Amino acid sequence: MIMKLTKDLKVLLLIYLILLLVPIFVHTDLYLMNILIMCLIWSVVAASWDLIMGFSGIFTFGQIAFFVIGAYSSAILTQTFDLSPWLGMPFGGVVAGLTGLLVGLPCLRLKGAYVALVTFAVHMILAPLLKSDLGRALGTGGSQGILTIKPMHFWGYSFSSMEPLPWFYTALFISLLCLLAVYRIIHSNWGLAFTAIRDAEPFAKSLGINGFKYKLVVFGITSFLTGIIGGFYAHYVGVLSTRILGLNLFLILMVMLVIGGLGRFPGAVIGAYLATFLSEWLRPMGNYRMLIFGGLVVLLVVYMPQGIAEILFPQDKPGPLERIRRRVFPKERRASLSNDS
Amino acid sequence: MSLKCSHISKQFGRLKAVDTLNFEVQTGEIFGIAGPNGAGKTTLFNMITGMYTYSGSIAFDGRELNGLPAYRICRAGIARTFQIPQLFASLSVSDNIRAGAHFGSRRNKPEAETIEEIIDFVGLGEHRDHKAAHLKLLDKKLAMIGAALATHPRLLLLDEPIAGLNPSEITQSLELFYRINQELGITILIIEHFMKVLTELSQQLLILENGKKVCLGPPHEVTRDQRVIECYLGEDHD
Ligand SMILES: Nc1ncnc2c1ncn2[C@@H]1O[C@H](COP(=O)(O)OP(=O)(O)OP(=O)(O)O)[C@@H](O)[C@H]1O
Ligand SMILES: [Mg+2]
Numbered sequence: 001m002i003m004k005l006t007k008d009l010k011v012l013l014l015i016y017l018i019l020l021l022v023p024i025f026v027h028t029d030l031y032l033m034n035i036l037i038m039c040l041i042w043s044v045v046a047a048s049w050d051l052i053m054g055f056s057g058i059f060t061f062g063q064i065a066f067f068v069i070g071a072y073s074s075a076i077l078t079q080t081f082d083l084s085p086w087l088g089m090p091f092g093g094v095v096a097g098l099t100g101l102l103v104g105l106p107c108l109r110l111k112g113a114y115v116a117l118v119t120f121a122v123h124m125i126l127a128p129l130l131k132s133d134l135g136r137a138l139g140t141g142g143s144q145g146i147l148t149i150k151p152m153h154f155w156g157y158s159f160s161s162m163e164p165l166p167w168f169y170t171a172l173f174i175s176l177l178c179l180l181a182v183y184r185i186i187h188s189n190w191g192l193a194f195t196a197i198r199d200a201e202p203f204a205k206s207l208g209i210n211g212f213k214y215k216l217v218v219f220g221i222t223s224f225l226t227g228i229i230g231g232f233y234a235h236y237v238g239v240l241s242t243r244i245l246g247l248n249l250f251l252i253l254m255v256m257l258v259i260g261g262l263g264r265f266p267g268a269v270i271g272a273y274l275a276t277f278l279s280e281w282l283r284p285m286g287n288y289r290m291l292i293f294g295g296l297v298v299l300l301v302v303y304m305p306q307g308i309a310e311i312l313f314p315q316d317k318p319g320p321l322e323r324i325r326r327r328v329f330p331k332e333r334r335a336s337l338s339n340d341s
Numbered sequence: 342m343s344l345k346c347s348h349i350s351k352q353f354g355r356l357k358a359v360d361t362l363n364f365e366v367q368t369g370e371i372f373g374i375a376g377p378n379g380a381g382k383t384t385l386f387n388m389i390t391g392m393y394t395y396s397g398s399i400a401f402d403g404r405e406l407n408g409l410p411a412y413r414i415c416r417a418g419i420a421r422t423f424q425i426p427q428l429f430a431s432l433s434v435s436d437n438i439r440a441g442a443h444f445g446s447r448r449n450k451p452e453a454e455t456i457e458e459i460i461d462f463v464g465l466g467e468h469r470d471h472k473a474a475h476l477k478l479l480d481k482k483l484a485m486i487g488a489a490l491a492t493h494p495r496l497l498l499l500d501e502p503i504a505g506l507n508p509s510e511i512t513q514s515l516e517l518f519y520r521i522n523q524e525l526g527i528t529i530l531i532i533e534h535f536m537k538v539l540t541e542l543s544q545q546l547l548i549l550e551n552g553k554k555v556c557l558g559p560p561h562e563v564t565r566d567q568r569v570i571e572c573y574l575g576e577d578h579d
Contacts, residue, residue: 192440203488
């Protein structure tokens with residue numbers, strides 16, 4: 001089926017069109033290009049998390065764990081068998097996706113806060129596991145981590161850290177594919193089932209929706225997508241350690257979702273960009289950075305619970321652009337109104 | 342025979358919410374269920390639709406339902422509504438109905454066609470694209486019934502479907518139930534507190550109290566039963 005060109009999709013494509021051109025102006029700025037690439041990476045993690053938490057109402061906190069699993073899997077596979085990162089990334093996605101299914105299984109019978117606890121436990125277990133002898137045997141490098149991860153390549157050309165453009169456009173391409181997948185799922189019958197289960201589970205079941213199946217599906221898909229982009233991250237950054245499992249990233253990711261608004265695609269994508277930049281700007285503040293981020297989560301949840309998506313594209317009233325258009329073209333508005341009725 | 346419940350019981354801790362109940366519902370009829378608050382009526386619906394585990398046997402057109410998950414029971418041809426209206430609040434009316442048509446129906450009929458038919462049938466045309474959360478009570482109930490009908494059931498369970506409605510809305514709803522029964526040929530099981538509505542609507546009436554059958558039979562017999570008058574009509578009848 002062809003994708004319907006809804007407002008959500010138009011916004012996403014517009015963003016990608018702008019991103020496509022941005023390097024023309026800033027491609028010499030390594031620092032800025034790096035932030036942009038990180039924006040693209042985190043947008044996939046945030047959108048996946050939003051698919052399971054926002055659209056499906058399953059309160060998981062395992063997204064970073066799946067990201068890290070994807071990253072390590074891709075790094076280890078490409079290292080051990082001397083394979084291309086282009087194979088490593090989907091492999092990372094598959095390993096993360098299978099882990100997601102495994103974590104999803106016990107969560108099927110649990111509700112709300114308990115799912116959060118189980119998935120957070122997975123997050124907490126992961127660091128010691130990667131550092132353990134078992135992890136070392138698998139090639140995680142123990143506490144030291146993995147220090148030499150293959151860079152990406154394309155037709156024999158190997159990407160270098162001094163040239164951000166190939167990295168950027170690869171990230172642009174992969175993230176767009178992942179986000180289009182998320183969009184496609186939201187607007188499919190799967191998406192209908194996810195949201196139905198979120199809104200009223202007994203009603204959904206009474207209408208023939210297999211709750212178990214679709215909860216498992218959403219666990220699998222979101223961890224798969226997160227794992228793929230985790231794989232890309234590993235090859236881009238070139239080193240991996242359990243440090244990314246710390247609370248900093250966790251908090252920043254939460255800010256992404258809260259800024260974007262839960263269940264408001266592509267809100268999480270915009271949230272990811274804003275939070276990534278914010279996090280960079282606040283870096284000079286040292287330890288206060290996380291204090292500010294924590295405070296921000298609280299403030300946003302209280303005063304802007306629907307996120308930026310509700311401000312940019314409100315669901316039940318005209319958005320800012322529409323309001324400006326109506327003010328500028330009042331007649332057109334009347335004409336279009338009479339057409340509608 | 343359409344639905345046959347044999348020795349079914351449901352226990353919550355010490356409470357026997359449904360206590361070794363037996364009854365049969367015939368194909369094509371409207372079967373009323375009444376009883377005081379806490380009698381076990383909703384619990385009975387939750388058992389039939391696979392929302393609870395229980396002991397005993399429930400057979401639908403000869404097929405045993407005990408042990409089937411809720412979604413399979415829907416696909417076997419049993420749909421229901423809920424006492425407290427349940428809807429997919431963030432979705433439009435037509436998407437609510439689409440969920441039933443897509444996941445619950447086993448007929449090879451284009452979804453879009455089913456949705457249009459149902460929206461017409463329950464009379465929600467002007468609310469088609471409205472979010473379910475913004476509907477008024479009657480329309481919520483109609484949308485819930487519409488989604489249930491979209492699964493193409495042979496048996497429809499209605500749990501206090503007219504509670505909270507005003508008289509004209511009640512008339513409208515009752516007409517709809519008749520049409521569901523007559524035009525669509527769907528067997529209906531209906532829980533209702535208003536005895537008058539049930540005596541008019543149903544061919545058989547089951548009175549429950551404390552999870553037990555007090556009386557079962559045609560309405561005119563049941564309303565004359567001394568035990569029914571004591572346990573039920575005494576307080577609620579006006
Ligand atoms: N999930 C549950 N857990 C424990 N007890 C329950 C549960 N569901 C119902 N009960 C108890 O079982 C009894 C029957 O409840 P049920 O909801 O079936 O009554 P009802 O006949 O539908 O009443 P009403 O007319 O108020 O809707 C009540 O005492 C209720 O408190
Ligand atoms: Mg009840």
